[in-house]
Each structure stands twice: as structure tokens, then as C-alpha cells.
Amino acid sequence: MITAIIIDDEHLARENLRMLLNEFCPEIDVVGTGQNVEEARKLIEEKKPEAVFLDIRMPSGEEGLELLEDVKSNKFQIVFVTAFKDYAIKAFNINSIHYILKPIDIEDLKDAVEKLKNYKRLFSQSSTHLETYIESIKNFSETIHYQDSSNKITISHAKGIKIVEDVSILYLEGDGNCTNIYFTDGTSFFDTRTLKVYEEILNKERFYRVHKKYIVNLTHLTDYLHEDGYFAMMQSTIKLPVARARVTDFVKTIKGL
Numbered sequence: 001m002i003t004a005i006i007i008d009d010e011h012l013a014r015e016n017l018r019m020l021l022n023e024f025c026p027e028i029d030v031v032g033t034g035q036n037v038e039e040a041r042k043l044i045e046e047k048k049p050e051a052v053f054l055d056i057r058m059p060s061g062e063e064g065l066e067l068l069e070d071v072k073s074n075k076f077q078i079v080f081v082t083a084f085k086d087y088a089i090k091a092f093n094i095n096s097i098h099y100i101l102k103p104i105d106i107e108d109l110k111d112a113v114e115k116l117k118n119y120k121r122l123f124s125q126s127s128t129h130l131e132t133y134i135e136s137i138k139n140f141s142e143t144i145h146y147q148d149s150s151n152k153i154t155i156s157h158a159k160g161i162k163i164v165e166d167v168s169i170l171y172l173e174g175d176g177n178c179t180n181i182y183f184t185d186g187t188s189f190f191d192t193r194t195l196k197v198y199e200e201i202l203n204k205e206r207f208y209r210v211h212k213k214y215i216v217n218l219t220h221l222t223d224y225l226h227e228d229g230y231f232a233m234m235q236s237t238i239k240l241p242v243a244r245a246r247v248t249d250f251v252k253t254i255k256g257l
Contacts (some may be wrong), residue, residue: 002116005047006033007040007067008055008081017053017081017104024106025113037066044074051077051116053100068141072134077119079112083256097140102256151203155181155191162189166206170234172198172215184220184235208253210242224254 004021008014014033021028028051032043040052054067071078080092080099092099098112098119122129155162164183173180174195181189199209209215216232223233230242232250242250 001027001029002051002113002120003029003031003047003049004051004053005031005040005043005049006053007035007037007043008033008053009035010055011035013055013081013102020104020106020109021053021113024110027117028113040067041070044070044076048074049076050120051079053079053081056080056082068137071137075123075130077116077133078137079116092140097136151206153201155189155193164189166203166217167219169202169207169217170220171217171238171240172207174213208250210240210246210250212243214240216240218254221254224251 006014006017008017014035018030018033021030031047031049034040034043040054043049044052052067068078070076077098080097081102081104082099083102098115100108100112119129119133123133151166152163153166155164164181168183168185170182170184172195173182175190177192177194179191179193179195179198181191183189195209195213195215198215199207202215206218207215208218210232214232216234220234221232222235224242225231225233225239226247230244230247232240232242234240
């Protein structure tokens with residue numbers, strides 16, 4: 001048996017994974033579940049699990065990655081349960097990290113559990129295998145941090161070119177044939193390119209056009225509201241309209257974060 005905990009900010013996601021493990025992977029003993037890193041650390045200290053099934057988007061991604069620092073001292077394996085489909089998958093594979101894509105496929109889950117068992121056997125044979133795994137986790141963390149923060153865009157202006165990291169953009173607002181760009185630090189910038197141009201050049205996994213006038217950075221989305229209209233809340237204080245025609249796809253997109 002391998003003792004494990006499940007960490008995901010969505011209750012239904014936690015219970016669904018627990019149910020699937022109980023039904024299809026009897027060699028996994030789920031000893032606890034939690035919704036954030038704080039609860040994860042308490043469970044790790046109390047239960048000493050051999051594996052952690054971890055949602056890497058809780059909700060921004062940084063939360064899950066914080067837990068990677070605890071692997072070395074507590075010597076547990078991590079299975080990432082994730083909706084990532086592009087660069088992160090390459091990072092998983094390059095570093096031989098266990099992962100399952102959402103929505104969860106039973107065969108993928110079984111394969112991940114088989115890897116857990118194989119790695120557990122290797123760890124018992126030699127500490128070198130554990131050290132190699134810990135190094136893989138460290139490399140994975142660095143790769144994700146690099147990939148997740150290094151997307152830059154350039155904006156031409158009268159005095160030259162402004163270079164910004166797209167993660168610093170909160171949202172963009174169309175203004176005729178121009179665009180106002182609003183940043184997380186409260187500053188803004190006016191560009192002569194259209195919102196359509198930005199829709200094409202920005203990372204489509206991070207940015208979503210919710211309205212003919214607005215593109216939002218999903219990284220900084222805090223709430224979706226559907227009372228007296230449809231709205232995207234950015235940093236809990238900025239309320240932007242979501243076009244009725246885009247609601248279904250927008251909801252589907254944010255559920256997959």
C-alpha cells in the first residue's frame with residue numbers, strides 16, 4: 001500500500017479523485033484531503049504520506065509549486081493533476097514527473113499509480129534514486145517558473161520600445177483602433193494597436209477575450225459572477241462585462257484552469 005493525500009481547491013475534484021482511486025487503484029490508501037498548501041503541509045506533518053496528488057492550479061499555480069520545496073525534507077512523491085496541455089506537459093516529461101490530465105482518464109490514473117509503486121521500490125533500493133527524483137522535482141519547478149513568467153511582448157511608443165512580461169498585464173481594453181493596457185501594479189499604457197492584434201499575439205492559455213472591448217488575464221481572475229448580467233472580477237475590485245455569446249465557452253475555460 002501507498003499512503004496518499006489529495007490537494008485540490010475544488011471539493012468535487014477531490015472527492016472524484018478519491019472515489020476513482022478507491023475503485024480502480026486499491027493499492028493507494030487515501031489518508032486525507034485538503035484544499036490548499038497550508039492544509040497540505042499540516043496533513044504531510046500529521047500523516048507522513050508517501051504520495052501527494054496535487055492540483056497545480058490552486059488557483060494561480062504558485063500555490064501548488066510552493067509545496068515542491070517540501071519534497072526533500074518529507075520524501076514524498078507528487079502526482080500532478082492538471083489541465084495543462086502545452087509547455088507544462090513537456091516539462092513533466094523532460095523531468096520524468098508523474099502527472100494526470102484533467103478530466104481524469106482511468107488508464108492514465110492507473111499508469112501514474114504504477115509509477116508511484118516503481119519509484120517507491122527504487123527508493124528502497126538506493127538513496128541515489130531518491131536524490132535523482134528530488135533533483136527532477138527541483139528542475140521541474142524551475143522550468144515551470146521560467147516558462148510561466150518569461151512570455152514578453154513589445155510595445156512601440158514615441159521614445160522607443162516598451163518590453164513587458166505578459167503576466168504583469170491585468171486586462172486590456174479596446175479604445176477604437178487602439179488599446180489601453182492595465183497592469184497589476186495599477187499603471188496603464190496606451191497603444192495604437194487594436195485589441196484584435198493583442199488577441200492574436202497574447203498567450204491563449206492565459207488571456208481570454210470576454211467582450212468586444214475586453215481581454216482578461218485569467219491568472220488574475222478572482223470570480224465569475226452571473227447576477228444582473230455576466231461579469232469577470234479581476235483582483236476582486238475590477239468588474240468587467242462578459243458578452244452573453246461568450247459565457248458558455250468562458251465558463252468552460254475557467255473550469256479547466
